[in-house]
Amino acid sequence: MADSLIRQLMSKGEGFFTEVSNNLLANPAFIEVLKKGIAAKEAADKQVAEALKKMNVATRKDLRRLEDRIAELESKLAEIAEKPAPRRRRASSASD
Numbered sequence: 001m002a003d004s005l006i007r008q009l010m011s012k013g014e015g016f017f018t019e020v021s022n023n024l025l026a027n028p029a030f031i032e033v034l035k036k037g038i039a040a041k042e043a044a045d046k047q048v049a050e051a052l053k054k055m056n057v058a059t060r061k062d063l064r065r066l067e068d069r070i071a072e073l074e075s076k077l078a079e080i081a082e083k084p085a086p087r088r089r090r091a092s093s094a095s096d
Contacts, residue, residue: 024030
């Protein structure tokens with residue numbers, strides 16, 4: 001019974017959400033405000049990135065690049081460690 005009530009509530013909620021979102025997306029004024037909001041966010045993101053760069057603070061992109069490079073170097077070190085070390089010849093003694 002509780003499951004059925006929850007399903008009904010979810011169904012009504014989904015229907016209401018769909019109706020509201022369809023009405024909003026059909027409204028040209030809402031679309032314009034949405035576009036302006038997205039443009040403002042992009043501009044703010046760009047300004048923040050520039051400020052971080054000027055302060056010499058690493059961005060997520062920089063950190064991701066460093067993590068990738070570290071992983072690459074660790075892989076190369078693991079390959080080197082797996083190879084057997086070259087054998088060194090012992091120096092012959094002067095009495096030979």
